[in-house]
Amino acid sequence: MKKALLLALALATAGSASAAGKLEIFSWWSGDEGPALDALVKLYNQKYPGVKVDNATVSGGAGTNAKAVLKTRMLGGTPPDSFQVHAGQELIGTWVVANRMEDLSSLFKSEGWAKVVPADVIKLISSKGGIWSVPVDIHRSNVMWYNPATLKKYGVTAPKTWPEFLSTCTALKAKGMQAPLVVGESWTQQHLWENVMVGTLGAQGWENLWNGKLKFTDPRVVGAFTTFGKVMDCANKDASGLSWQQASDRITDGTSAFNVMGDWAAGYFTTTKKLAPGTGFGWTTAPGTSKVFVMLADSFGLPKGAKNRAETLNWLKVLGSKQGQDTFNPLKGSIAVRTDSDLSKYSVYSKSAATDWKHSKIVGSMYHGAVAPESFTSAFGALIDQFVASKDSKGATAAAQQLADKAGIGK
Numbered sequence: 001m002k003k004a005l006l007l008a009l010a011l012a013t014a015g016s017a018s019a020a021g022k023l024e025i026f027s028w029w030s031g032d033e034g035p036a037l038d039a040l041v042k043l044y045n046q047k048y049p050g051v052k053v054d055n056a057t058v059s060g061g062a063g064t065n066a067k068a069v070l071k072t073r074m075l076g077g078t079p080p081d082s083f084q085v086h087a088g089q090e091l092i093g094t095w096v097v098a099n100r101m102e103d104l105s106s107l108f109k110s111e112g113w114a115k116v117v118p119a120d121v122i123k124l125i126s127s128k129g130g131i132w133s134v135p136v137d138i139h140r141s142n143v144m145w146y147n148p149a150t151l152k153k154y155g156v157t158a159p160k161t162w163p164e165f166l167s168t169c170t171a172l173k174a175k176g177m178q179a180p181l182v183v184g185e186s187w188t189q190q191h192l193w194e195n196v197m198v199g200t201l202g203a204q205g206w207e208n209l210w211n212g213k214l215k216f217t218d219p220r221v222v223g224a225f226t227t228f229g230k231v232m233d234c235a236n237k238d239a240s241g242l243s244w245q246q247a248s249d250r251i252t253d254g255t256s257a258f259n260v261m262g263d264w265a266a267g268y269f270t271t272t273k274k275l276a277p278g279t280g281f282g283w284t285t286a287p288g289t290s291k292v293f294v295m296l297a298d299s300f301g302l303p304k305g306a307k308n309r310a311e312t313l314n315w316l317k318v319l320g321s322k323q324g325q326d327t328f329n330p331l332k333g334s335i336a337v338r339t340d341s342d343l344s345k346y347s348v349y350s351k352s353a354a355t356d357w358k359h360s361k362i363v364g365s366m367y368h369g370a371v372a373p374e375s376f377t378s379a380f381g382a383l384i385d386q387f388v389a390s391k392d393s394k395g396a397t398a399a400a401q402q403l404a405d406k407a408g409i410g411k
């Protein structure tokens, strides 16, 4: 009897979230992209065993489908309790300006996160005096993946600049490789585009595109578009039908030599395909970007009107904790946001990313929500699709500048 009473008391004082309840989290991490999130949910359930977690996912790389579903739910007044959103403009320019998120400043304070989350990352998730989400990872966009055996077979090395890439491409074609570069569906081409821009215009040039100091119509940008067009001439013709995972498969099976993709590809290679970094797959920085780290961060927030607020706050606590981050990131291919992360848990690839994160010039990804508002990014896709077909650099850059003006970039 006494025991039962004590148990009841313990449950009551532990708070409603740990006794029972529900939590719905929303993301695009399904299928091959699921294991890291699954591990995090498992950890949450170890801490809060009574909570039933509804792990809602809408598949589609980079959130192409999930973001549309999320919009419908947010505008329809049925937000998930917490959802995946990129740190930066995707969070601030979409959901914070629309006044849909709760300020998490007090959570950051009570959890002591200001001491372990780099100030620049906090800046990305802050505006109007509030902090609006909890970042769980740092991904790198500017990585070029290859298969060491393929490069050996063809007698080439990974090119260090985009002009060098083009000559390597010609050499590989001459040796019978049809598509030295593999790309996938539309968003992966925009991902490639940003890497050609950073590698051609430099980190400062890239930043200037987003602060308005460099116009898209500038001859340097027009030239960089032309380079992008030539790079696309090295790519497979069936791109639109390939997911990023299928594109990655063409590296491991030796069909193509190179793929420029974020380091979720490292998670796919190691966690899903069980390949060893360095032998099963190789990597280097995207051409021209060896001193740069193009970053993006996945984060989760607390939308206003979330049904299970207490459970969500606990979810966010797990997400921002050292244990949470060191459970999630080694499987995901990303590194922890926290500076006290235990690197012994990470792959050789991730260790190299962690070193570069400390020593490189950091810039934000456009496609993955860091530097440009959604209004620009979503319209830009059609522009790139058209450019890939027409290769009209002047026309594309003029249209891009119009989009930038409309989205208020540099204002």
Ligand code: GAL
Pocket (backbone or CB within 6 Å): 028, 029, 033, 060, 061, 062, 063, 139, 244, 262, 264, 296, 297, 298, 368
């Ligand atoms: C990115 C996201 C990554 C990964 C990738 C591919 O936008 O930040 O975590 O999921 O898409 O889907």
